[in-house]
Amino acid sequence: MGDTRLLQGRYRLEELIGRGGMGEVWRATDESLGRRVAVKCLKPLGPQADRTFVTVLRERFRREARVAAALQHRGITVVHDFGESDGLLYLVMELLEGRNLSQLLEDNKQHPLPVHDVVDIAEQVADALAHTHRQGIVHRDLKPANIMRLGDGTVKICDFGIARLGADIGFTARLTGTGVAMGTPHYMSPEQISGGHVDHRSDLYSLGCVLYEIATGAPPFDLDDAWAVLVGHRDTPPQPLRSHRADVPESFERAVLDLLAKTPDQRPADATDLLRRITGAARRPSAATLLHASRAPAPAHPHLPWWTRGMTTGHKAVGTAPPLTAPPDPSAGLTGEWTTSRPRGTALPPPHTPPQRPAPRPGVLAHLAGRHGAGLSLGRLGRWEEAGEVHRAVAAEREHALGPDHPDTLTSRYEVGVALNRTGRDADALREFGRVTEGRARVLGPDHPDTLTARQEMAYVLGRLGRHVEAHQVYTSVLDARTRTVGADHPDTLRCRHNLAFTLGRLGRLEESCRTAQDVAAARARLLGPEHPDTLVTRYEVAYTLGQLGRWTDALHTYREVAEARARALGAGHPDTLAARYEVGTSLGRLGRSHEALELYRDLVGARTRAHGPDHPETLRARHGLGVNLGRLGRWQEALAEARDVCAIRERVLGPDHPDTLVSRREVAVGLGWLGRWAEALSSYRRVAEARDRVLGTTHPDALTSRNDEAHCLQQLGRQAEAVDLYRRVAELRRLGSGPWKTEAGACYEGA
Structure with missing residues (x-):
C-alpha cells in the first residue's frame, strides 16, 4: 500500500501507525473536510477465500461499523465513516494523540503505574463500558492495547466494531484454521475459553485482567505458553494484588479480584456497580498518597551478569493453590498446578555465572530485537534462507554484546537451527540445537521448558536423519521430564508423546506406536475436543499405523472421520482436509475398492489443481494415486500415460x-x-x-x-x-x- 493512497477519492493514507491481527491503522487526511483522521484497513482475504465467507464478512462489517459509529461517549473512539475501496474494507476514526496502556507500561519499564492513575483509568473505562453495555454491545477483546490515554488524561476504548466483527464471524479461526476462540489469551474470560455464552460480564473479567496488569506490572497469569495462560484463567485463583505491591488499597484489590471471578454470576452485576465500588475505593485516604510509593528495584547480585541489574521478583503470577502432598487425582481434571516450570518442593539449579562484560550501548538491544523479529517474519513467509542469515548475524552480535549463554543469544541460535532444518541442512541443525540445549541447561536447568524444547527439536532432526534409535532415546528422556514437571496432560507432554509414537513406528514397533498414538488422541480429544486440529493430527497418525499393520478397514474408517472433521472445522478445500482424503483413497485401493479410489482421486486432482496449480507437488501426488488405481483396474495404457506425464513434470519441477x-x-x-x-x-x-x-x-x-x-x-x-x-x-x-x-x-x- 503506497504512502499516499487515496480511498474513495477522499481519505489520503499518509503514515502507517499500527498493525495488528485484523489489519493496519494509517494516519490520514480527510480531504473533503480538511481534518486529520485514523483509517483502519482490514486485511484483504485474497482470491483463494471462500466467496460466501467474503460476502458474509462484508455484510457483518457494514453492520458492526454502523453499531460502532452509533456509540457516542467521551470514553469511546469516534467512528466517522466506513466503506470499501477496491475490495479493501476500512473504518475512518478520530485520530487519537496519546499512548495505549501497553505502551504506558513499556514507557514505565514494565513497572506498575501509580495507583491514582490506575484508579482514574479504571473509573473512565468502567463508565464507558456501562454506556456500551446499556446499548447491548459487548467488546469481547478488551486489552491494554485497545485502551488509549490521551495527553489530557482522557481514556478511550478502541476497536468496538472490529472486535465484535472478529468474534461474530470467527474471523481468526477461519483465516488461521486453528478453531481457537476470539480474544487475547492474557485477557480472555473463562467462558470465552470454553466457548460458552459471552455477555457484558466477560468484558468485566477482561477489564479485571487489564487493571491487574497496570497495577502490578504483569497480567494475572503471566506464564510461559498460551495454553498455561488459558488454564490459569479457567482453574487457578489469581494472587492478590497486594502480594505484589502493598500500597494498593484493600477495597480496590477486592474489586479487581471480584472482576476475576471464574463464573460470571460471581462478578459485579454490571459496569455501573463496578464504577460505584471503584469510586468509593478512590476516596479512601490511602489512595491520595500513592504517587510517591517507592518502586526502586532490588540491587543485583554482585556476581550475576550485568543484564540482571534492575530485575525484581514478584511480577509472575503462578496461582495460589496449596502445595501438593500427594499425586493429583487424575479424575479431577486440569488444575493450574502444572503451569509452574518445576515441581513444587524441588530446588532450583545452581546459578550459572557468566563472565562479566560491559553493558552494550543504549539502543543496541532494541535494534537487535527488531532484527530478530524481522528474521521471524521472513520465516513465516517461507523465506528460510534469508531468515537463517538474519538470525545468524543477530546471534553473533548478541553473543558479543551479551555472552554466549544469555537467553537472547540462545534464542537466536535456536532460530538458526529452525532455519537450517527448514532448508534441509539437518546435520547442521542438529549441531545448532545441541549447542542451544547445552547452554540452556547451564543457565536455566535441564528440566526448564526452553531446554526441553531444544532437546525435542534435536530428537526431531535425528529422526529426519534416519537415526531413529537416538531420536527414541531423546524423546523418552524429554517425555519423562515433561511428565514430571508439567504433568501428563500438558500440551507439550502430549506433543512429545505424539512424536514418540511416530518414532516407534519408524523403528518397526508398530503395535506400541499404535497404542501410544491412540492414548494421545484420546487425551487430546478429552482436553481439546474431538475436532481440535491437534487431536486430528494424532488420529491421522493412528490411521497410518493401522495401515502399516495391515488393518486397512480400521485405517479407512479413521481416515474418513479425520477428513470429515477437518472439512467441518477447516473447510473442504483446506490442505489438511485434502491430505486426509488422499489417505482415504490409499485405504480404498488397499482394500481392492479401486473404482471408489479412482473417483476420489479424480475429484482430488481437480481440488488440488484449483488450490495450488497443475505442477504443485500435492497435485502431482493426487495424480500419482489416480495412475496407481488405473493400473489396479487393468487400464494399463491409461496408467502408463499418467505415470509418464507425472514423472516428466516431477523431473522438471523437483529434479x-x-x-x-x-x-x-x-x-x-x-x-x-x-x-x-x-x-x-x-x-x-x-x-x-x-x-x-x-x-x-x-x-x-x-x-x-x-x-x-x-x-x-x-x-x-x-x-x-x-x-x-x-x-x-x-x-x-x-x-x-x-x-x-x-x-x-x-x-x-x-x-x-
Whole structure:
C-alpha cells in the first residue's frame, strides 16, 4: 500500500501507525473536510477465500461499523465513516494523540503505574463500558492495547466494531484454521475459553485482567505458553494484588479480584456497580498518597551478569493453590498446578555465572530485537534462507554484546537451527540445537521448558536423519521430564508423546506406536475436543499405523472421520482436509475398492489443481494415486500415460533424483512390465536403482527394492543367471545394511 493512497477519492493514507491481527491503522487526511483522521484497513482475504465467507464478512462489517459509529461517549473512539475501496474494507476514526496502556507500561519499564492513575483509568473505562453495555454491545477483546490515554488524561476504548466483527464471524479461526476462540489469551474470560455464552460480564473479567496488569506490572497469569495462560484463567485463583505491591488499597484489590471471578454470576452485576465500588475505593485516604510509593528495584547480585541489574521478583503470577502432598487425582481434571516450570518442593539449579562484560550501548538491544523479529517474519513467509542469515548475524552480535549463554543469544541460535532444518541442512541443525540445549541447561536447568524444547527439536532432526534409535532415546528422556514437571496432560507432554509414537513406528514397533498414538488422541480429544486440529493430527497418525499393520478397514474408517472433521472445522478445500482424503483413497485401493479410489482421486486432482496449480507437488501426488488405481483396474495404457506425464513434470519441477520423481519413474516401469514391454521396463528400473544407490546408499531399503525390481525384470526377459546373481547380491546387502532407515519416498505413497 503506497504512502499516499487515496480511498474513495477522499481519505489520503499518509503514515502507517499500527498493525495488528485484523489489519493496519494509517494516519490520514480527510480531504473533503480538511481534518486529520485514523483509517483502519482490514486485511484483504485474497482470491483463494471462500466467496460466501467474503460476502458474509462484508455484510457483518457494514453492520458492526454502523453499531460502532452509533456509540457516542467521551470514553469511546469516534467512528466517522466506513466503506470499501477496491475490495479493501476500512473504518475512518478520530485520530487519537496519546499512548495505549501497553505502551504506558513499556514507557514505565514494565513497572506498575501509580495507583491514582490506575484508579482514574479504571473509573473512565468502567463508565464507558456501562454506556456500551446499556446499548447491548459487548467488546469481547478488551486489552491494554485497545485502551488509549490521551495527553489530557482522557481514556478511550478502541476497536468496538472490529472486535465484535472478529468474534461474530470467527474471523481468526477461519483465516488461521486453528478453531481457537476470539480474544487475547492474557485477557480472555473463562467462558470465552470454553466457548460458552459471552455477555457484558466477560468484558468485566477482561477489564479485571487489564487493571491487574497496570497495577502490578504483569497480567494475572503471566506464564510461559498460551495454553498455561488459558488454564490459569479457567482453574487457578489469581494472587492478590497486594502480594505484589502493598500500597494498593484493600477495597480496590477486592474489586479487581471480584472482576476475576471464574463464573460470571460471581462478578459485579454490571459496569455501573463496578464504577460505584471503584469510586468509593478512590476516596479512601490511602489512595491520595500513592504517587510517591517507592518502586526502586532490588540491587543485583554482585556476581550475576550485568543484564540482571534492575530485575525484581514478584511480577509472575503462578496461582495460589496449596502445595501438593500427594499425586493429583487424575479424575479431577486440569488444575493450574502444572503451569509452574518445576515441581513444587524441588530446588532450583545452581546459578550459572557468566563472565562479566560491559553493558552494550543504549539502543543496541532494541535494534537487535527488531532484527530478530524481522528474521521471524521472513520465516513465516517461507523465506528460510534469508531468515537463517538474519538470525545468524543477530546471534553473533548478541553473543558479543551479551555472552554466549544469555537467553537472547540462545534464542537466536535456536532460530538458526529452525532455519537450517527448514532448508534441509539437518546435520547442521542438529549441531545448532545441541549447542542451544547445552547452554540452556547451564543457565536455566535441564528440566526448564526452553531446554526441553531444544532437546525435542534435536530428537526431531535425528529422526529426519534416519537415526531413529537416538531420536527414541531423546524423546523418552524429554517425555519423562515433561511428565514430571508439567504433568501428563500438558500440551507439550502430549506433543512429545505424539512424536514418540511416530518414532516407534519408524523403528518397526508398530503395535506400541499404535497404542501410544491412540492414548494421545484420546487425551487430546478429552482436553481439546474431538475436532481440535491437534487431536486430528494424532488420529491421522493412528490411521497410518493401522495401515502399516495391515488393518486397512480400521485405517479407512479413521481416515474418513479425520477428513470429515477437518472439512467441518477447516473447510473442504483446506490442505489438511485434502491430505486426509488422499489417505482415504490409499485405504480404498488397499482394500481392492479401486473404482471408489479412482473417483476420489479424480475429484482430488481437480481440488488440488484449483488450490495450488497443475505442477504443485500435492497435485502431482493426487495424480500419482489416480495412475496407481488405473493400473489396479487393468487400464494399463491409461496408467502408463499418467505415470509418464507425472514423472516428466516431477523431473522438471523437483529434479531427476528427487524421491517423488523416482517413485513415478518406478510406476512407469511397472506399467511397461504389465504391458509386456520388459526391455523398456528394465531400463526404467535400472535408472531408479542407480539414482537410489547414489542418493541413499546401496544398503538402503528403497535401493534394495529397486534392485529386486531389476532382478525380477531380468527373470521375465529369460536372463536367469543375471537375475539369480542380482538376487544374491541384494540378500547380502540387506544383511550388511540391517537397521533403522528413513524412507525417502514418504509414508503415504502407494506402490504398484
